[in-house]
Amino acid sequence: MLLKLLLWTVRLLTLALIVVSLLPEIPSGHWAIRLWEFPRLQLSLVIAVTLLLLTLHAWIGRARKEHALLLVALLATGAWQGSHILPFTPVWPDEVAEADAQTLANQSTLKIMTANLDFTNDRYAEAVEVIKREDPDVVLLIEVDSGWEAGLAPLDELYAYREGDVRGEGLGIVVWSRIPLQDARVEHLVSERRASIFATLAVPGIGPVRYAGIHPVPPGLKERTPNDGGDTERRDSRERDAELMLVAERVAEDADNRWIVTGDFNDAAWSNTTKLFKSLSELEDPRRGRGLLSTYHTEYPLWRYPIDHMFVSDGFELVELDRVTIEGSDHFAITTTLTAAAKDQAPPDAPQEAQEDADELIEEGADDASEQGVSS
Missing domain, CATH: 1.20.58 (Methane Monooxygenase Hydroxylase; Chain G, domain 1)
Incomplete structure (x- = not known):
């Protein structure tokens, strides 16, 4: 039996x-x-x-x-x-080359930090101390509401530049930078509820770097929308996928510049959507060949996924990549230190099929946002 x-x-x-x-x-x-x-x-x-x-x-x-x-x-x-x-895993070749000691001795570096703080978390002072300790040049913080804005006030003394959108319900997103933010702006690519940040970083010793910080809606999230009478429903992936494709197209259209795209993508590093995002933009993932650095969920080691990302264009080499604990948050933060490398001037050459798939996802995402009454 x-x-x-x-x-x-x-x-x-x-x-x-x-x-x-x-x-x-x-x-x-x-x-x-x-x-x-x-x-x-x-x-x-x-x-x-x-x-x-x-x-x-x-x-x-x-x-x-x-x-x-x-x-x-x-x-x-x-x-x-x-x-x-x-x-x-380390058995795979590195996608972003590692900078050698001779390169580091002669070139500037750029440290980027990305952290989803969790808007239900109230350990403000500890988060500020982590940021001070890590000392990034640019820090993107996600789920910044009014409480977090007040708790993060010390950052305004440490960083001369700031751009973002402070909102409740886990929708806030703000970037602080000690490097000048040129043409900095908040955009709503698909949904008026989901903001993205675009700017140009005038990095000393490296030159202009185009920067994007994003936080698209995760599939499966119960989210209130204006058309549902105050109830909640589980969202599908169409808005998220559309936002990722629109960012990828933005990168491809401005391929002459160096790019950094970072944030909580709410998408696994190996997903078909993220692969399409990489194919269209030709951005690279520093984790490939090194390790997953799964970032969510902090409290459940056996139930973690790599959903917080940092993608870079060619023209960078990696100095350091690390995962950092933000006390009280359900996400780990990611820190990435980069230095300049030779930039390939060839334009992205994504397969026509990839472009067609991206266009279809963008159209579906726009339709979904319209149906939910949150279109931009």
């Missing part, structure tokens, strides 16, 4: 793992599909456990053809998940 129960457990787990592994390949923005792009590490762990159970059943019972079929299915599913994870 126990052997039969064990075999059925393996069968059902194998079927479920195949289904949820393939669901993200369906071209749909529905949150119940898109959410399965996040837990690839966790699903890999479940695959490993299922393999152990299968081995146990084959060892105790009599091995037969079904064991081989289940083994092949589990190994194929594990390989599929691993193909998404491996680029974010």
Whole structure:
């Protein structure tokens, strides 16, 4: 009886793992599909456990053809998940080259920090102390409401430049900089509820650097909208995807400049949308070849995803990449120190299919925002 129960457990787990592994390949923005792009590490762990159970059943019972079929299915599913994870491990080549000591001795550096503070968090002074300790040249803070604005007042004495949108419900986003912010502005690319920040950093010793800080809406979030009568509903991924594509297009249109795009993307580093974002913009991820640096959720080590990102154009080399604790927040912060490298002047050459996919996502995102009554 126990052997039969064990075999059925393996069968059902194998079927479920195949289904949820393939669901993200369906071209749909529905949150119940898109959410399965996040837990690839966790699903890999479940695959490993299922393999152990299968081995146990084959060892105790009599091995037969079904064991081989289940083994092949589990190994194929594990390989599929691993193909998404491996680029974010040291076995993969670095995507952003590491600066050598000779380069650092002769060039300026730029340190960027990105942190989702969590608007329900009230440990203001501790966050300020972390920022002082890390001493970034530019710091992007997300979910800044009126309480956080007051608590972060000491930053106005440390940083001469500031731009952003202070709002409740986790919608605020503000950047502080000791480097002049030229042409700094807040834009609402898809939804009037979701702000993005664009600026040009006049970095001494490096030159102008185009900068974007973003925080698109996550799929699966229960969010109030003007058209729902005050109730909440789970959002799909269409607005998020559209915002990422619009930022990617902005980068591609201004490819002569160096670019840094950072923020809480609410999208996993290995997702199809993020891959399309990278293909369209030709930005690079410093984590590739180094490590995941999963940033959410701080309280659950076995349930974390890499959703806070820092992407850079060519023309940079990496000095340091680190994950930092913000007390009371459900996100870790990311700090990245960069230095200048030779800039490739060739324009981005995204495949036509990628551009068509991006245009479709932008159109769907605009339609969704219009349906929700939050279009810009």
